[in-house]
Amino acid sequence: MPEAKQTSGLKETLLSLFLLGVIVSIGMGIYFEQYRFYSALIEQMPRKIHEKQAAPKLTGTKDESIFSRLPLPEGVVFLSASEVFDASTLSDKINGKAELYLGAGFVCLETRRFCLKGGSDAWMEVFLYEMKDAQSAFAVYSLQKRSGAIPTDLGQRSYQTTNALFIVFGPYYMELVASAENTALQAALRTLGQALIAGFPVLGKPVAEPKLFPPEGLDPQSIMLIASDAFGFEKLNKVFTAGYRIDGMPLTAFVSRRSDPGEAHALAEAYRAFLLQFDAESLTVNVQPGEEIFAFSMMGQIEVVFSLGPYLAGVHQASDAKRALDLVKNLRDYLIKINET
Amino acid sequence: MKHNEFTVNKYDRRQFISRSLKAGVSIASACALGYGFYDPDGPKSLSETPEVRPFPDFSVAGTKDRICMVKEGDRTKALGLAVEAMGGVESYIRKGDRVLLKVNAAFASPPILSATTHPLLVAEMTRLCFKAGAREVVVTDNPINDPKTCFSLTGIGKAAEDAGAWVMLPREVLFKPTTVPGAALIRNWPVFSEPFRGIDKVIGIAPVKDHHRSGASMSLKNWYGLLGGRRNIFHQKIHDIIMELSMMIRPTLVILDGTTTMVTNGPTGGSLSDLKTTNTLIVSTDPVAADACGAALLGKSVQDLPYIVKAEAAGAGKADYRSLDFKSL
16 A cells, blocks of 8 residues: 655744754753853852742841841941851851851851941850750850850840850840950840840740759859760760869769650760760669769760750769769759759 | 645555654664763863963072071061061062062951951051062952952051052952862862963962861961852862962962960951960961961961861971071061
């Protein structure tokens, strides 16, 4: 049977030519564009994409920024516009310190510079960090705490140095830094801090764990929260540490509240195994029936760990076994007392 | 039977097989062509030839292995003493030289926080360069924060301009794709290299600081400011990237300012209580030696800072600075 000849009309021919033209144009576009490939641009693409995502809670636009809503204290004026940084851009502001915040539950940062009306060249910069929760904020506050700082009554916890003020309130951590050391700037930092805190009426309760440490010999200013990888053990997170001085000897106690007693017990066992892995030598501890306290000597230092209800606790890197065990006993008794009340 | 535009084709078996074969060959050819174009390694370069080691060796012959540590609280005086002890500025800067000062202007923070290069050192080094007959002095950095604000608030911009230097702020066109031979990280990466075009001498000026990731930020970490793109991804391999930067650039001199050392909460600091008065200035032709010497100001040893060990292993200098021509004033 002879093959029937296929015919097409003018419309089909024109349509086909148009489609072929489109395909050829796309092909030519790809051909020429490939010579313009720029890897640095590709590297920057994720950031640009990220910038288009939903604005962080703190700000978003300049008008919505905390600092723009702030009724400026008398005598203080804005020196610069607000800047906002999210997790992908935080290092653009604080470089290598970004990991400290990111590891602790960073949400976003807003910064702005201020100066005194009619003042000299001196200025102030406020860094307002929004963290995941009050514990995260406390972690970054406590880990950077300056020694010899003077506590103040601002926020839930705060301290000042000769040119700066550091405040934690709810999930917020704030640093107010002056470019010079003088009383006028110090006063302005305090006023600014007060005004900012007033802008956050609902903050929730401050972190309660610092109250888990027995007061005898405790340095209240030394309490810190290690958000992750505490003592080099990756499973150990949310660990509060506190400095003690007993008979003139410095000691470090720690407490971590877990979700339930089972988790606390399992973590104590895991930490024990972790220490043994590094050739820690087990020490004998006299305990009451039902008690389980693990003590070790490792590279000349004493480590003690135990679990009690939902708490994992102990003493870290003590140089004296007797004082370490005395502190552990105090800590244990105190936790029992707190649990009862 | 009437068909509109098309006719219904009826094929015999021979025609069917023939057409099927032709279609199969066409599809196979298209696939083969596509496979031929397929590049499993992906695109390799920004341009036809990636720029390899764009920085010439800026060191001056006969000045190798020199280091001087001055215990002096006045930066201007300390720099003068150190440079003089190392043979005088004329040993490094010749008449007609174009000199680039790579400062650390990373943050928009005031000089009192010691997070950035102190303006007094920028001014004095510029003055010394012109005194030696330099034709031009360029001061530059690619800061983390807004460049204009950084150069303004750190005081570096004014100090440089008042001393007659020219401040070069980073712009996109000044970054060029760069590959450091033997490097695993700086491969086809945008580097702030254009300011170095036509430059005869390079001097790095950096403060001594604690650093949350690398343990310290000194002379070698100062070259990090030459990286463009999303350089923060290198924080995960901070010691390796600093080592590669030490391979990338061989400066004429480095000036390490430990007059006030940021001992805690680096690299930004923020409080004067993060600082410690150490009244030390180190000048060296070997940045590895300078950093090894400066580590002590942070209470650290070379072993505490793996990037120094790596940079030495890469041949960028010697960590045992006392084995060099070491002068202590």
